[in-house]
Amino acid sequence: MKRFYWISAPILLTVSFTLLPLTLFESHGQDREQTDFHPSMLAFSKAIIGIDKALPTGDINAMLSHTEVLKRELAEIVTLEPQINEDIIEVFNELRTRIGSLTSELESLLVNRKFANVPQVVNDIRHTCVSCHVKFRATGDETGFFPNIGNVISGEVRVLKLDGEERAKRSDVVVFLEGVKNETGFPLPRKNPVISQKHRRFEPRILPVMKGTTIDFPNDNSIFHNVFSLSKTRPFDLDIYPPGESKSITFPRTGWVKVYCNIHPKMVSHIIVLDNPFFSLTDEKGMFVISGVPDGEYTLTTWHEFGKQIPIIGKEIRVSGSTTNIYSLTMQEVKRSVQHKDKFGKPYKRKYD
Ligand code: HEC
Known part of the structure; x- marks a missing residue:
């Protein structure tokens, strides 16, 4: 794939331990008193195991009854609390909300009877369970990364400021794998990701997507905006369009696409077009979770808006045997702001700053 400019930092720590396969969890559950388990999580586990069993046979009714259990337990999940990382409770709440919306979508x-997207939704549910467990469940119990299938790659990214001091906010680093192959290609997301124009900002500022993805650009503001990019990866100009309208662009090639508005210079968004769906955006604490990774040898790479402007090859890693692999990465910032010109290559008029 085309290389971006980035910094990939040394891997400080590599731990891996065996993940309990899905089916084993059932027997593991029998070893423990059921009262040991959080009741909603126990119900969730049974539901997801049930859905997994019904998926290959296409037994919609079985899947539906397990989905009903997920839905019912969502109401009970209010008693579920993070065991660690309580300081990023918004991330916990977001994951909980996501489980809810994915369950409704599945239902x-x-x-x-629209079966085509079911496997992808189930996969997203699985990833959400795993993400929450990696971030909020105290480890030490081999069921921690349940119900992942394949390998988990997770960890933390530290961000160093220009002066070498550590930045407290470590969000918006893209962590991704290069070299994951799939003969038949990876399925595109069933819904187009969105970059909206709100309060004179593009939201989100950083959006990793897989190549071939179409992104919608709705104008959710009360004023006119323009969206353009002079990037080599995908140059485009959506012209000026009014509030309430939306336009879309497909991104067929990998690379870095800087998106601007020709009227408001402070509106900036970065689209990182990647080769496969194995990527993650860090949260405030710099944590990332990539789940369901097939066995293989890959390059683990990071990208950051203010990262070092030299091409650096990422870290070679090998994962196999349904393991959880934890990496600690460091990223050095080399700048803190970027000036850019309008779509005609001219400086912006000051009054719109
Ligand atoms: C919003 C975060 C979150 C989501 C989403 C989530 N879990 Fe959990 N899960 C937890 C926490 C926190 C615990 C530890 C519970 C405790 O003991 O207090 C846990 C524990 C578990 C356990 C171990 C039970 C125990 O008490 O030892 C299993 C199994 C489990 N979850 C399954 C699932 C499945 C399956 C899903 C997805 C369908 C899921 N969870 C989604 C946060 C979450």
Whole structure:
């Protein structure tokens, strides 16, 4: 793939331990008193195991009844609390909300007998369970990364400021794998990701996507905006369009796409177009989770808006045997702001700053 400019930092720590396979969890559960388990999590586990079993046979009714359990337990999940990382409770709440919306989506697909997207939704549910466990469950119990299938790659990214001091906010670093192959290609996301124009900002500022993805650019503001990019990867100009309208662009090639508005110079968004769906955006604490990774040898790489402007090859890693692999990465910032010109290559008029 085309290389970006980035810094990939040394891997400080590599730990791996065996993940309990899905089916083993059931027997593991029998070893422990059921009262040991959080009741909603126990119900969630049974539901996801049930859905996994029904998926290959296409037994929609079975899947639907397990989905109902997930839905019912969501109401009970209010008693679930993080065991670690309580300081980023918004991330916990977001993951909990995501489980809710994915469950509703799954239910509606099954009720309407629209099977095509079901495996992807189940996969997203699985990833959400794993992400929450990696970030909020105290480890030490081999069920911690349940119900992942394949390998988990997770860890933390530290961000060093220009002066070498550590930045407290470590979000918006893209961590991704290069070299993951799939003969038939990876499925595109079933919904287009969105970069919206809100309060004179592009939201989100950083968006990693897989190549071939179409991104929607709605104008959710009360004023006119323009969206353009002079990037080599995908140059485009959506012209000026009014509030309430949306336009879309497909990104067929990998690379870095800087997106600007020709009217408001402070509106900036970075699209990172990647080769495969194995990527993660760090949260405030710099944590990332990539789940469901097939066995193989890959390059683990990071990208950051203010990262070092030299091409650096990422870290070669090898994962196999359904393991959890934890990496600690460091990223050095080399700048803190970037000046850019308008779409005609001219400086912006000051009054719009
Ligand atoms: C919002 C975060 C979050 C989500 C989403 C989540 N879990 Fe959990 N899970 C937890 C926490 C926290 C614990 C530890 C519970 C405790 O003991 O207090 C846990 C524990 C578990 C356990 C171990 C039970 C125990 O008490 O030892 C299993 C199994 C489990 N979850 C399954 C699932 C499955 C399956 C899903 C997805 C369908 C899921 N969880 C989604 C946060 C989450």
